[in-house]
Amino acid sequence: MSAEFIKRSYSNYKDVHIKYKNVSDKKIEAIRFEWYGENAFGEPADMGTSDGKGQGFTDDPINPGKSDSGVWSVLSSDGKKIIGARAYEVVFSNGTKWNLY
Numbered sequence: 001m002s003a004e005f006i007k008r009s010y011s012n013y014k015d016v017h018i019k020y021k022n023v024s025d026k027k028i029e030a031i032r033f034e035w036y037g038e039n040a041f042g043e044p045a046d047m048g049t050s051d052g053k054g055q056g057f058t059d060d061p062i063n064p065g066k067s068d069s070g071v072w073s074v075l076s077s078d079g080k081k082i083i084g085a086r087a088y089e090v091v092f093s094n095g096t097k098w099n100l101y
Helices: none
Strands: 002-007 014-021 028-038 053-058 067-076 081-092 097-099
Touching (some): 014 028, 014 081, 053 067
Antiparallel strands (some): 028 053, 028 081
16 A cells, blocks of 8 residues: 655645555455645645545445555645555445454
């Protein structure tokens, strides 16, 4: 898995791009993500909130062993680096769920 800020076309704002992989043996139906980003000064990046944190989800199915990616609009004006990103909830096609919390 990897995460980065990407520049929007025709704008000075940045969005979050995350690459991820289904490492389970079950088909995934949905994933919720969270991330933390900083600006060039090592301070929390502006992503609609002042604490540098953001969240997003996908409900695009992903088969076992396959990779995918997504872009989430955060309209960051000063984002420089995503420090950490992770899935915190996964729903599988058999109806089971995995939760980080």
